[in-house]
Amino acid sequence: MTSPRLHAARGPAGAAVLDLATGRWHVLDPIAAALFDLPADAMERAAAIEKATARWAATGADPDRVRADLTRVAADLDHLRAGRPVHHMPPDPPPTVRFAPTGRPFLRGRAAAVIGLAAALLLLRYLPIRHVVAVARAATRLPGRPARVRDAEAVLAAVRAAGTWWPGRVACLEESLAVHLAAALTGHSVRWVLGARFKPHGAHAWIVADGHVIGQDENDRVWPYLSVLTTGRFEQVVE
Structure with a gap:
C-alpha cells in the first residue's frame, strides 16, 4: 500500500x-527547502547541487565540504519523500485574523458543538492523522453554505463552552476540528487548516470563514502561519 502523501508549503523563511x-x-530552512524540490533525475540533481556549491564557494566556503553537506541533506530529504507525491499548497494572501470571538452560541449550535467536540477528541485520540483528515474532508460533503464570520464565531463559542466540561486537553487541534465538524452539522462550511510557522518554530490548526481566521489566542499574535493542509469545500491543493 502506498504511504500517505506529503503536504508542503513554501514561504520566505523556507518550507x-x-x-x-x-x-x-x-x-526546512531555505537551503533545505530548495533541496527538497530537487528534480528526481540524477544528472539534474547533481547539476543543481554543483550550482549551489559554486554559490557557497564564491563566498569563501570549502566546496568539498559544502558539496558533501548538500548531498547528505538531499539524501535525508529523499528518505523523507520515499518516492511519494507532494501536495504543494499555493501561497495564501495574508488573512484577517480575529482574536476575540463576538458570536454567541445558539441552541442548535450547542448540541452540534457537543457532538463535534466529542467526535474530534475521539478521532484524534484513536486514529492516525491521515484518517482524521479523511473524516474532516468527508464532513465537507454535507449539505450547507459557506459560513459567515458570525456563524463560525457562534460555533466556536459553543465548542469552547462545551470544552469547559472536558477535563482533558482541548488545544488548537482539537478545538478547530470540533468547530469544523460542528459547523458542518449546523449546515455551514468552514475551512479547517493545518499549518506551521518558522520564528519561533511551531505547528498550529485553525478555522477560516469568509477569508477570516477565527478565534485566535490574544497572547499569540505571531502571524502568518503557512497553510500546509486545508480541508474545505473550496480547498486549493496542487501537485
Missing part, C-alpha cells in the same frame, strides 16, 4: 512539510 504517514512536521 513546512507535514507527513501524513507519521503526523510529524518538518520545518
